[in-house]
Amino acid sequence: MEEKITKEEQPKLKLQLITSDELWNNVLRYKIQRRLKNNNQAVEELIRTALKPERNELIVTNENIPDDAISEIDNFRSVIPLVEDKNNAPLFISKDAKSDSFFTECHIKASDLVKFTDQDLSIDPELQEEYRANRELEPDNTYFLKMVEDANQGRAFSDIVIEFNTTYKEAKPLKILGGQHRDEAIKRALKEGVDVIHGIRVYFNLNKDQRAEIMRISNTNINVSPDLRDRIEEHRLEPSGMLRKFCYETGILNEKEDFDDKRRYEDFTPTVRMIRSFIVNFYRGKEYKGDIDKDAKIPYLCESGRDTDKEYLKIFNKFKKEQRFGDTDLIGAGKMFAKLHDAQFDKADKMKTPSKRAYKVKAYSLAIITSWSFAVGVLQSDEKRLKKLYDLPDLSGDNDPLNAVAMSKAKHKSDPEGYRGLGTRNDEKERGRLLHLFLGYSNAQKPKITDDMCQAAIDIFHSNDDTIRSEEKRKRAF
Amino acid sequence: MKTFKFYLDASNYFISNLNYGKLDKKEREYYYFASVLHSWISLESYINAISESLSKGTRIKEHQKAFLQETELRVNDDGIFHEVKIRPSTTKKNLFILHNFSDIDIKKFRQKPLWRDLKSFEDLRNKIIHHKEIEDINIDLRKAKECRDLVKETINYLNRLLFR
Numbered sequence: 001m002e003e004k005i006t007k008e009e010q011p012k013l014k015l016q017l018i019t020s021d022e023l024w025n026n027v028l029r030y031k032i033q034r035r036l037k038n039n040n041q042a043v044e045e046l047i048r049t050a051l052k053p054e055r056n057e058l059i060v061t062n063e064n065i066p067d068d069a070i071s072e073i074d075n076f077r078s079v080i081p082l083v084e085d086k087n088n089a090p091l092f093i094s095k096d097a098k099s100d101s102f103f104t105e106c107h108i109k110a111s112d113l114v115k116f117t118d119q120d121l122s123i124d125p126e127l128q129e130e131y132r133a134n135r136e137l138e139p140d141n142t143y144f145l146k147m148v149e150d151a152n153q154g155r156a157f158s159d160i161v162i163e164f165n166t167t168y169k170e171a172k173p174l175k176i177l178g179g180q181h182r183d184e185a186i187k188r189a190l191k192e193g194v195d196v197i198h199g200i201r202v203y204f205n206l207n208k209d210q211r212a213e214i215m216r217i218s219n220t221n222i223n224v225s226p227d228l229r230d231r232i233e234e235h236r237l238e239p240s241g242m243l244r245k246f247c248y249e250t251g252i253l254n255e256k257e258d259f260d261d262k263r264r265y266e267d268f269t270p271t272v273r274m275i276r277s278f279i280v281n282f283y284r285g286k287e288y289k290g291d292i293d294k295d296a297k298i299p300y301l302c303e304s305g306r307d308t309d310k311e312y313l314k315i316f317n318k319f320k321k322e323q324r325f326g327d328t329d330l331i332g333a334g335k336m337f338a339k340l341h342d343a344q345f346d347k348a349d350k351m352k353t354p355s356k357r358a359y360k361v362k363a364y365s366l367a368i369i370t371s372w373s374f375a376v377g378v379l380q381s382d383e384k385r386l387k388k389l390y391d392l393p394d395l396s397g398d399n400d401p402l403n404a405v406a407m408s409k410a411k412h413k414s415d416p417e418g419y420r421g422l423g424t425r426n427d428e429k430e431r432g433r434l435l436h437l438f439l440g441y442s443n444a445q446k447p448k449i450t451d452d453m454c455q456a457a458i459d460i461f462h463s464n465d466d467t468i469r470s471e472e473k474r475k476r477a478f
Numbered sequence: 479m480k481t482f483k484f485y486l487d488a489s490n491y492f493i494s495n496l497n498y499g500k501l502d503k504k505e506r507e508y509y510y511f512a513s514v515l516h517s518w519i520s521l522e523s524y525i526n527a528i529s530e531s532l533s534k535g536t537r538i539k540e541h542q543k544a545f546l547q548e549t550e551l552r553v554n555d556d557g558i559f560h561e562v563k564i565r566p567s568t569t570k571k572n573l574f575i576l577h578n579f580s581d582i583d584i585k586k587f588r589q590k591p592l593w594r595d596l597k598s599f600e601d602l603r604n605k606i607i608h609h610k611e612i613e614d615i616n617i618d619l620r621k622a623k624e625c626r627d628l629v630k631e632t633i634n635y636l637n638r639l640l641f642r
Binding site for chain 2: 293294295296412413414429456458459460462463464466467468469470472473
């Protein structure tokens with residue numbers, strides 16, 4: 001049977017053409033223009049073109065597609081060798097009403113897909129092309145390794161979400177919005193000689209907001225960190241890159257570096273949530289009225305993973321016109337925080353403890369960064385105490401400024417057995433406790449954070465919190 | 479460091495995992511009494527620990543702080559304030575804490591079964607400590623378990639209320 005098919009596919013002489021010189025000259029001209037090898041190829045291609053359905057037969061849709069989208073789709077069909085094209089099948093174009101965007105679901109051979117895909121897409125290619133929107137590949141992830149194993153066995157993947165975009169890195173117009181691990185698995189399988197057909201969903205003519213939204217929905221699964229979603233949202237904000245600029249100015253990020261897509265200990269880079277929370281708390285502290293030492297304030301933690309945090313947006317909008325967070329006090333605080341982190345990182349690195357991995361990045365614990373920036377905000381009106389807090393890295397000598405060991409020992413009577421000390425969680429209690437640690441330190445005579453200070457901070461926070469509750473009860477009674 | 483958790487574990491130890499069959503009646507009673515007393519010690523230790531913690535607050539008044547630290551300011555015969563050591567009962571401290579550090583209505587709290595049970599446990603504790611010839615105390619396994627469970631419940635109740 002196999003032999004028979006092979007025989008049938010062998011090209012055979014089927015036609016002797018009698019035609020005018022004029023027509024034949026046109027055929028020859030066509031051959032030269034298209035750089036075809038011989039006359040046979042020219043005739044073959046002309047026949048294929050003639051047999052190809054009309055454009056209106058190539059696109060089927062129930063939607064009213066705008067002209068610019070139509071021309072993108074045409075361009076897509078001419079550039080990308082789809083399985084549908086090879087079989088003269090039409091593309092069905094659908095509309096996603098939520099994002100008001102057009103897409104098609106079609107098929108492509110692995111070798112063609114790999115040729116044209118780009119995993120390093122940008123949410124804002126016009127202004128932020130160099131910043132990658134996708135999360136980092138996780139090559140050691142068990143699920144990814146299983147995916148590669150499946151791909152090597154010929155797994156046909158589907159619904160890889162792609163944007164067709166030729167405005168940057170033109171040679172790679174298929175920008176992966178969702179499914180970079182599948183794309184990578186397909187690449188690896190191709191190296192092993194596995195070249196099967198996969199299903200893709202391709203969007204056309206997306207703007208920045210549509211792109212961010214489709215990326216968000218494409219990445220809504222339990223394995224995608226909210227930090228990645230925050231970064232996507234941050235790239236979408238206008239004017240672009242304000243938070244990054246703030247980080248470059250303060251030294252929180254190195255030039256050209258971007259926020260991390262999830263919290264990690266090795267190769268640490270702060271996440272969007274950390275820095276947004278830093279900024280919000282600085283202003284919450286600065287605007288605070290009352291006696292903070294007698295209060296039980298809870299520093300704010302920005303929301304993560306869904307929409308952009310509303311508190312952060314309020315501050316962002318205030319600075320929008322300037323196109324940067326141009327407050328010298330805030331920038332000063334950011335610089336001091338970067339200094340604190342650097343000192344903590346370097347000094348904890350010299351410690352001989354298995355916990356040093358976590359100690360090195362202790363400053364970026366969400367509870368610490370929020371409470372530190374709140375304390376710094378509130379102490380803007382108390383130069384002496386602010387200076388003391390800023391001087392912590394210098395006053396700590398060879399010790400890590402945050403005294404991670406002392407923090408790990410501090411515990412309240414009500415804490416569960418599994419509690420691992422200050423700065424290891426980020427709930428309200430923890431943030432309230434740490435705020436009192438920094439406030440207490442700024443007012444203390446001692447140069448370093450001590451065990452007693454950590455313990456006292458916990459006790460003060462809970463006592464004040466309870467006292468306030470009791471006072472409110474009495475107020476309600478009268 | 480021995481905390482209230484240690485004493486609660488000890489209380490538990492004396493009424494669990496023991497081969498009662500091998501013990502005579504008197505020996506069993508030793509265990510029941512030991513369990514009840516450790517339950518009480520656990521409660522007292524917990525109340526003292528949170529009193530000390532709450533006394534560190536920066537918002538409380540001096541007299542509140544003094545009470546939590548088991549002292550009182552009194553005027554002596556020379557008309558001068560001086561600090562006197564006091565020994566308030568555990569149940570009194572419990573009420574003081576609830577009144578000053580929670581949003582609980584003390585009058586309502588005193589009508590709760592938890593408070594009634596605590597008072598009876600205090601009474602039992604006093605009978606054991608302040609022995610009187612006419613009162614013979616008997617504690618069985620059920621009573622010992624009740625006391626342990628009551629202490630657990632009280633500690634959990636206070637934890638929920640104060641340190642949420």
